[in-house]
Each structure stands twice: as C-alpha cells, then as structure tokens.
Amino acid sequence: MASTLHQPSHPPHGGDEHVFRSTYPDVAPVSVAVHDTVLGPAAGYGDAVALIDGVTGARVSYARLDHDHRRIAAALAAAGVRKGDVLALHSPNSTVYPAVFHGATRAGASVTTVNSMATAEEFARQLQDCAARWIITVAALLDTARRAAELVPGVREIFVCDRAEGHTGVPAMLASTAPEPDAGIDPDHDIAVLPYSSGTTGTPKGVMLTHRSVATNLAQIRPLLPMKPGDRILAVLPFFHIYGLTCLMNAPLQSGATVVVLPRFELESFLAAIEKHRVTGLYMAPPIVLALAKQPAVERYDLSSLEYLYCGAAPLDARLAEACGARLGLPAVRQGYGMTELSPGAHIVPLAEPAPPPGTVGRLVPGTEMKLLSLDDPGRCAGPGEDGEIAIRGPQVMKGYLGRPEATAEMIDAEGWLRTGDVGRVDDGGWLFVVDRVKELIKYKGYQVAPAELEALLLSHEAIADAAVVGAYDEDAGTEIPHAFVVRRPGTEPLTATELQEWVAARVAPYKKVRRVSFVSGVPRAASGKILRRELRTAREPRRLGESTDREDGTP
Template sequence: MASTTSRPSHSSHPSHVFRSAYPDVAPVELPIHEAVLGHAAAHGTRPALIDALTGATLDYARLDHHSRRLAAALAAAGLRKGEVLALHSPNSVLFPVVFYAASRCGAAVTTVHPLATEAECARQLKDAGASRIVTVGALLDTARGAARQAGGIAEILVCDRAEGHRSVLDLLDGDDPEPAPDIAPATDLAALPYSSGTTGTPKGVMLTHRNIATNLAQLAPLTTTGPGDRVLAVLPFFHIYGLTALMNAPLRNGATVVVLPRFDLRQFLTAIQEHRITDVYAAPPIVLALAKHPMVEEFDLSSLRHLLCAAAPLDADLAAACARRLGLPTVLQAYGMTELSPGTHVVPPGASPAPPGSVGTLLPSTELRIVSLETGRDLGPGETGEIVLRGPQVMKGYLGRPAETDAMIDADGWLHTGDVGRSDADGWLHVVDRVKELIKYKGYQVAPADLEALLLAHEAVADAAVIGVTDEDGNEVPKAFVVRRQGAALTADEVIAYVAGRVAPYKKVRRVEFLDSVPRATTGKILRRELRARERSSATP
C-alpha cells in the first residue's frame, strides 16, 4: 500500500514485536449490516434501542425490518453501491437504521458532526463525494447550505419531519424490492469518518466492511456485554468510538442501547437510574463529572457494572477517584484511533488489576512495536517511543490522499500512530505523550492548522500559532498565539469571537496570547515545542 520512502528501511525486519496473548480471530468477510444484525431475528422483541428522553423503543425485529425497508426506499431513489451517504444527526434510535440501510445498498456512510458549520459540512460532503444527506429538522439549514456549496447532492432526507423533505419515517412501510448489491467486504467501504490523523486538516478514513466487522470480532473476547445488559449511548454515534462501542458492538451482542442525543449531566444520571444502565462508555470529562460533581449523590447508580473511558488520556488518580465513588473495581480504559476501526487495546472486565493508567493489552490478531523517536529502532518492554500497530483493523487508507496514507502506513502494513507510549513485559500499554499536534478537546479532534489558517485570514493578524493547553478542569483547549499586524489594535476577546463565529463550538479558541513573533524553523514550520515550553514556564509558580 505504501512506499518505503517515508519510513526507515529496517522496519521490514522489526527486532521486537509485541503480540496479543489472545488467539487470533479470522477476518470477518461479511457486510457490516450482516455482521451486526445477522442474529437480530433470534433476539426478536428484545429492546435494541430506547430513546432515554421519550421512552420510544425499537426492538431487534423492527430494527432489522426498518433497515431493510429504508434500504429498499433508498435504492428505489437511486442510491447505489459505491456511493456515499452523509449522516448528519445527533444520536437517535433512527441513526443505526439509516446506517445499516445505507450499508444494505452497498453505500458507504460518512458521518458528519452535528455541530459542524455550513462550510465545514460542505468541505466534508465535497471531499467524500456524498450524493445524499440524511439529517434532522433542527440541522436542516446547515445541511441545505452545505449541499448548495458542495454540489452533487441528489436529496436531503430527514429523520423527523420537515416541509419539502421526505422523512425516513415515511419510507419504513414501502414495498420496493430490497437491494442485493454484491459487496466485497475486504475492499468496499462501510464507513468514511473524518479524522485529522497525526497532523493537518480532516481526511476521509476509508474503513471497509471487513475492517469494522473484524474489529468487532477482535473486541468480543474482551467484552462481556450481551442480552440483558443496558448500554448508555451518550457519546456521539458519528465518532468511530461511539459507532463501535455504543452502536455496532452492543447491537451485535444483543444488548439494549439507551440513547441520549447529547451529554447533560442530569439527563445522563437520570438515564442510568431509570433504565438501570449496566455499561457506560465515557470520555474523560464525563469521568471527571462522575468523580467530583455533587449532583451524582442524588442518583442511584448501583446498576452500573462497567465504566470504560477512551478517546483521550485519562489521569490515573481521577480514574481511581471515580471508581471509588461509584463502587466499581476500576475504570476500564481502551486505546485506538479512527484509522484503526478503532480498537487495538482494552482493559478487559474482570482481568487481574491493570497497572494504573494503562489503556489495556493488545486485541487478538494485533501487533505492536514501540519505535525510537530518535533512531527509528525498535524498543523493548519499558522503553518509550512511538506506538506502531498492525492488524486487520488498519484502515484501507485516506480517501484521495495516497501521500498521506503512505506517511501513516508503511510498506509492511504498520500504522504509525503519532502517539508516544511504552509497553511492559506483560503487554500493558501506557500512552504517555503525543508526537502529533492534534488537540483533543473532550475527545473531539481539533487540528491547529485549521485554526491557524482561519486566524491568518483576519486582517489584523500578521501571524498565528495554536497549541493545546490544559484548563482548570483538566481539559485540553486550543490556545492561540497571535502576532498583530503593525498598528492593529486587536484584543483577545476579538480573536476569540472571530474564531467562534466560524467554527463548531468544540473548535473554539479559548485562550489568546499576543507575541512579537511566532517561533518557526527555517523551513517555516511552527516550533510548537517552544510554545509548549513557554506555556509550561509561565504556569510554573
């Protein structure tokens, strides 16, 4: 897949490879809808999805039926194998219906952040080559504007009701023939989420049916969720973490998914109490709230058996405090990335206690190398370097970006994550830092390059750089270092407001510092390490 020019030539002969302690799993040669819903009929009237706010319930038989009927309607409207459908929606009980319906047509789904601006949405639609959008009434203005900008959109459908648009609800009782495309799981795309990778602007991550379905099989021996369990889906389905951990995996295993459209602490705690939730998948800000917020004491959370945190680094002391408060043995962790479908490591429930802060051990059929940042040589247990991974969950590549694919995946199929970590002799992985420049705000990726380009478009800005800094709640937030144009009277509040008006809320610049110049290498590359050092020194009392 990749040239050998972007990686050391001796990577063909790694001197130390960490391998999974679990037996290998066979690649799953099924379309994702079959891999997940193949046993739906056996689960019958067992609840598959419950809306936590309204109580609306979709059982397994109806989920399967709805996805088939919607697929038939979409196919009758012209959705074909190889096309891309954009799913632009918060979490709902219909989100999986649309996802599996598109898959039954042989189309790939590109999931769009519900808070994306019109311009951000348009860029993704155009880059992905989307032919249709499924959205909700509340997001319709954004979807319409993005469709106009991107072009090539044949239809915008809604999951609820909106004048002038067909509703998914009205397409569930049609009598069109069900499509039967010839899907090649190893090569055909099931999902096209967008990720910034290690650097740069968002790129379409090509995940095949085999990638995602096999990753579910890899996770199966290390998870216990099944019939009778209730999983709370508050993390977004549009993100690969939510798509796998909160949608595909529990539905594959016959569990019940209780759906929340967004995180609100009171609604979240109410849902756990009222629906007797057994499993919660979280990001660090949710763990922080569970550990420290006084509201938690008002609720009965005794049904909880497992709390797993991923998407961003979690402080070991915070994890321990949260586990103590909830009466759990531990807060489990996991590791992965969009380009890995997404999982490679998980702390399995019931395992011998994981070392504090560990993100787990290797999934079946997955290999790990730790590579020196200085020499490129392979390192052994306890040594710290770049995390490099190989397995059937490695993406097909970045859509339309062969050079960036080659920079990420070497000639032997090893994916270079840009994360820095170490693995002990027992296989427990610790992620200690990042090579990559991405900012992770509450689990969402923010590319500094995007914000810098936006800042440089301001007439009063001569130069700008953005890094992630830690706020008082322990979240990583974007901070802009700005050089004013000569004679310009630009304030920090003006910079913050300027960016906020042009990006999704999670991308907002939250701190600003003015400099005389941005430190740069002779090549023009921003020396972010100098800015981080400056930040550390200013934070030192």
C-alpha cells in the same frame, strides 16, 4: 494474558527489533457486510429491546430494528442510491440512527458520518471531498444541510430522519413497498463508513474503513469487552465518532444488549437516564469521568446498577480514573486505545482483568501487532520499558485516506504498519501506557481539533501577523483545550482575546473554538519554518496581555 514479543520473518526496518503481539487467540478476518455482522443476529433476539430513547422512554425491539433498516434500504435504493455512492449521515444520536446507518450500507452506500455541530461550510468541505450524492439529516439541522448542499455540486437529494416539509423522511421510507436491494457488496474492498479524521497532523481526511475492517474489529474487541442480552449501555458519546459508532452502537447491538440513547451530554439527564433505565455499562470521554468524580449532583441519583466504567477518545489521568471509580463504588475507570484509522480499537483493558496497572490503556486485541519506533533512532524499535512511537499492524487498519495516496503512504508503510503519532511504553506484563504524542492533534472532550485548520483561519484575520495553536490541558474542563498564540499585525486596530475568540467561534463548530489566547511577540519556528509547538507548551514566562479561557459546556 499478556502481549508477547516475537521476531517477524521480515523486519520492516531490517535487523533486530521488538515486535509486540497479542497472545489472545487470533480472530479470523470477518468478510461480512457490516449490516449483516451487526444485525444478522437481530431476528434471534426478537422482541427484546434493542434501543431506548433516554429522554422519552420510547423503545425499539430487535425485530423492529431489523425490519426498519431493511425498509430504509429499499426506499433508498428506489430513490436511486447505488453501490459506491457516498451518503452523508448528519444527525445527533437517536434511536433512528442505527436503522438509517445500516439501511444505507445495505443499499450499497458508503456512509460518511458528519458531526452534528458542523457549520455549513465545514459540512460542505466534507461533502465535496468525498463527492457525496445523498444526505440524511434531521429537521432541526435541515437549514445547515441545505446550505452545505448549495455550496457543492452533486448532492441529489436530502432526506430526514424525522419529518420535514418537502423532504422524504424515515416514516415514509418505512412504508416503502420497494424490493429489498441486493447491492452485491464486496466486504473485503467496499467502503462501509467514511469518517473524517485529521490523522497525525493536518486537516480532516476521509478514512476508508471497509466492511471487513469494521466487522473484524468488532470480533477483536468482543473477547475483551463481552456484551450480552440484558446489558444496558448508555450511548451519550456521538455515533458519528468511530468510538461511539463501534462501542456504543454496533458492539452492543451485535450482542443483544440494550442501548439507551441520549442526543447530547447534560449531567442531570445523563444521571437520570442511568437511574431510570438501570444502565450497567458506561463508555465515556474524560470530561464525563471528571463530572462523575467531582460534581455534587451525582449524589442525588441511584447509580447502583452500574457494573463497569470505560473511557476512550482521549487520554485519562490515572488518579481521575481511580477517583471516579471509588466514588461510584466500582473499580477504577478502564481504558482502551485506538484511532479512527484503526476502526478504531487496538488495545483494551479486559473487563475480566481484576487489577490492571493504573493508567494503562490495555493490551493488544486479538490478531494485532505493535512496534514502538525509537524516537532517536529511526532504524531501531524500543523494547519493554522504553518510549517509542506506537505503530500498529492488523486487519483493522484502514484501507487508506480517500483521494490522498501520499498521506496514506506517510501513515502506513509498505508492510502494513500504521504510525499512530502517539508515544507509548510497554511494561513487562504487556500493558501499554500512552505517555506523549508525536502528533499535533488536539483532543478536546474526545473530538479531534487540527491546529493547522485553526491556524489557517487565524491567519486570515487582518489584524493577525502570525499564529500557532497547541493543546493545553485545563483541569477545570478535564480535557485539552485549543490555545492560540497570536502575533498582532502592526498598524491595525487593537484586538482583544475575547474579540478573537468570538470571531473564531462564528466560523467553526463549537468544539473547535479557541478557548485560550496569548498575545506574543513572535511564534517560535525552526529553520524549516515548522512551528516549535513544544516550546509553546513548556514556555513559562508570563504572556504580555494575559489569557482568556471561555469554555463550552455540552456534548463531550
């Protein structure tokens, strides 16, 4: 079943244009709170296993998960959490995370998910931007959360998912006898989750996703990626990322599947979890696909339980997708396409499709429209076989960026079309191929890295006169890496690539580290002052002082 073309009644740009529309049956918008959407069916699954700790083997039943999230909601409400409050959830993946997330939304809070690798300063900027009043973290990250809370006003209390002296933990919350709250949630307008994204450019912004947009996107994804009781999904990609939150946590739990949870990616423990728990479905980022395709350790494990492989979060090379599938005796790794601002899904290669074209990111999910905006003529839309900037319209589109109406207006036009910043091409069968990016965002192992943020940091160094950061594909890492082009400031002490990398690493989360440095005589800029990043990406002349390519292993 392919995407088709239709003529909209009110073309956004005026005149004739191509609009692609999903031919899957439309999905009615789901105006239901996200906790009821995901855990509403939980009682019917009863003692079936909802979650397995992939390290310890501890199990949580659906009945227990339903009970626990309701008790957490009651305890949070008793502590003072009210509808409209923002609660920051700062934790790696665990079997407690789903109960905490849905307990917080049931209490009426908007949950802002925080990268567990964030520094205190990065965490504080997010807290301040969204005016968070509450934090839930884990004991191992408590020092970071405390330092972040000290840097901003307004945080009333820090809870923990486990136990820590002086802080209320989830075990104590589960013993609460407070009444379950009725927060009076309006699914169409109230914000369920507030992840942070850099959008097409710039520094991170709060993405307002309503209960309705998240719940509806789950309904849009389900026909193409059906899950069912008995399926076992391995959750190693982080729940704090919208891809992990939707595809690895909410979608399988809504469907009665079992989620095997790992706190981070380490190849041996990842492979062992697949073998021990008989995992049936993998949702990955490109570096994991690369490891499965090439690492010798794969041969030591029984991975025969796997039935399918998916990849998202960043582009995947078609040859690598084929190699990974072939090694595991499965079809090539399938892909999907979306972004945080789309809750996140817009395209998926359907699980039932026998032979999708190599490299495609899929077809439009139900109830979704797409245009390809011409790269040369702003008033024209590209048709099949032509390249254009991908624009999406549908019920999964975000409400907007928190406190940034101008940035929202730049991203979403008056008729609801969201400009993704990605360049795509659609073939005659309705399959989308992402071929380039208009936006400057770097995706390192699935994480978003904003060049502007790193450039601002680099320019604060006394020995740097100018700097630009671009994404450079690294074959060994299987992903883009941040590559800094740096102009030394005359008259300062000599600065080496290693020294600069270490200086940046001390000030940012690990995934944001600069992993390659080139010292140059000048940064190419347009007359307006805008950095000409394409020139940096395509430059072929040798750099004056060579390059450093320190890499970070761990969570993709």
